Amino acid sequence: MKVQLQLKINGLPYRVEVEPRRTLLELIREDLELTGTKEGCGLGECGTCTVLLDGQPVKSCITLAVQANGREVTTIEGVEQADGTLHPIQQAFIDHGAIQCGFCTPGMVLSAKALLDENPKPTELEVRQAIAGNLCRCTGYQKIVEAILAVSSNEQRA
Amino acid sequence: MKPFAYFEPATLNEALDLLDQYGEKARILAGGTDLVVQMKQRIVAPEAVINLRRIEELNFIEVDSEIRLGPLARLSQLASHPSFAGRMAILREAALAVGDAQIRNVATIGGNIANASPSADISPALLALGAKVKLARKGAVRVVNLDEFWAGPFSTHLKRGELIVGIFVSPLPEGGGAYVWTPKRTAVDETLVGVGAWLLIDSPKEICLRASLALSSVAPVPFRCRQAESFIQGKILSPETLCQAGEMAATEASPRSRADYRRTLISILVEEALIKAWNRALIY
Numbered sequence: 001m002k003v004q005l006q007l008k009i010n011g012l013p014y015r016v017e018v019e020p021r022r023t024l025l026e027l028i029r030e031d032l033e034l035t036g037t038k039e040g041c042g043l044g045e046c047g048t049c050t051v052l053l054d055g056q057p058v059k060s061c062i063t064l065a066v067q068a069n070g071r072e073v074t075t076i077e078g079v080e081q082a083d084g085t086l087h088p089i090q091q092a093f094i095d096h097g098a099i100q101c102g103f104c105t106p107g108m109v110l111s112a113k114a115l116l117d118e119n120p121k122p123t124e125l126e127v128r129q130a131i132a133g134n135l136c137r138c139t140g141y142q143k144i145v146e147a148i149l150a151v152s153s154n155e156q157r158a
Numbered sequence: 159m160k161p162f163a164y165f166e167p168a169t170l171n172e173a174l175d176l177l178d179q180y181g182e183k184a185r186i187l188a189g190g191t192d193l194v195v196q197m198k199q200r201i202v203a204p205e206a207v208i209n210l211r212r213i214e215e216l217n218f219i220e221v222d223s224e225i226r227l228g229p230l231a232r233l234s235q236l237a238s239h240p241s242f243a244g245r246m247a248i249l250r251e252a253a254l255a256v257g258d259a260q261i262r263n264v265a266t267i268g269g270n271i272a273n274a275s276p277s278a279d280i281s282p283a284l285l286a287l288g289a290k291v292k293l294a295r296k297g298a299v300r301v302v303n304l305d306e307f308w309a310g311p312f313s314t315h316l317k318r319g320e321l322i323v324g325i326f327v328s329p330l331p332e333g334g335g336a337y338v339w340t341p342k343r344t345a346v347d348e349t350l351v352g353v354g355a356w357l358l359i360d361s362p363k364e365i366c367l368r369a370s371l372a373l374s375s376v377a378p379v380p381f382r383c384r385q386a387e388s389f390i391q392g393k394i395l396s397p398e399t400l401c402q403a404g405e406m407a408a409t410e411a412s413p414r415s416r417a418d419y420r421r422t423l424i425s426i427l428v429e430e431a432l433i434k435a436w437n438r439a440l441i442y
Binding site: 001003019020021023042043044047050053056057058059062063064066067111114129130132133 | 162163164166187190191195197198199207209211234257258259260261263264
């Protein structure tokens with residue numbers, strides 16, 4: 001028995017039919033082929049599958065697609081501007097060498113975006129708490145924290 | 159994950175009808191952070207999943223002369239609620255101890271209690287506050303003390319078709335409290351020992367009038383340390399009293415693994431929780 005869902009992903013309306021057991025991650029990656037969202041542990045521990053649901057970070061591998069019905073999802077594909085210009089967080093990750101293998105990056109960027117949207121001038125501790133649910137196997141945390149803090153201080157100057 | 163019939167009842171009555179119909183073959187979906195993992199690992203394979211998300215009457219946090227928490231209130235809401243600061247910071251501290259930002263944005267208070275994990279963080283905080291749980295099934299409502307709600311690890315005294323519809327602390331207690339904890343060093347930092355403390359102090363004399371102390375992750379279910387509580391009552395919290403209370407609480411626990419280490423941690427964390435609670439109770 002499939003369920004019909006209506007949801008917005010990266011600002012675009014979608015009408016999809018899914019089995020209730022389909023996860024939001026499977027819907028995004030496999031049905032809609034938005035492969036920027038990664039699957040790591042599959043059990044809600046590593047945070048690589050992080051997407052924003054109504055602006056708040058959640059782990060899409062342990063969220064059923066039906067739980068996103070009627071809501072707004074942002075994946076890493078929806079972060080850059082329409083003309084392809086990178087989001088300041090993405091640019092800061094590049095500028096600060098905050099990317100090594102890149103696998104945790106989509107989730108890291110989305111957790112950082114949710115933080116900065118809510119709190120444009122976080123402390124270092126707040127940054128670390130915001131990304132505590134995103135594991136980086138390369139252990140590049142220091143540069144990731146520096147990148148996020150750099151974005152917040154730039155925004156204050158602007 | 160095995161297939162299941164999926165329901166999104168619009169009202170509490172509809173949900174109770176479905177629960178009555180499916181009984182133990184149904185599972186309730188609130189945030190899903192425990193349930194979806196358990197279904198993926200095939201620890202559970204329910205015939206029906208009942209998602210409560212449309213039932214607005216189960217989603218509230220109200221604090222006045224008492225605390226009323228809806229089972230669908232999310233831990234992130236609990237953590238950011240302005241009422242849970244100062245002497246009431248115990249609930250914010252407990253909410254922030256759970257998982258990470260992504261989990262707290264989704265996980266609910268009702269789910270945290272109903273999952274009946276021995277290491278739940280909200281549970282000792284609510285136990286220290288003397289919380290009660292309101293349960294409803296088709297045609298019947300009852301209220302139980304939270305410490306009579308759990309039957310064992312991941313097991314509750316919920317009857318067939320029964321659902322948590324509210325968590326209450328009434329009246330709002332005087333005094334102050336704290337929740338302190340130490341995690342395992344794993345990916346998800348599951349709690350190794352959690353301590354909830356609530357103290358009522360006679361300010362001029364600085365004597366403890368009432369104490370409640372609850373532990374998680376060191377027994378089959380979160381529990382109140384009744385011996386340590388009665389030991390503290392009527393005393394000034396001197397370093398000796400704190401030390402003895404911690405040791406007493408450690409003997410009341412029954413940790414399954416790493417027992418010596420956990421008992422040492424209990425002594426330390428009970429002292430820390432009591433000092434925090436004492437300071438908060440004195441100020442307010």
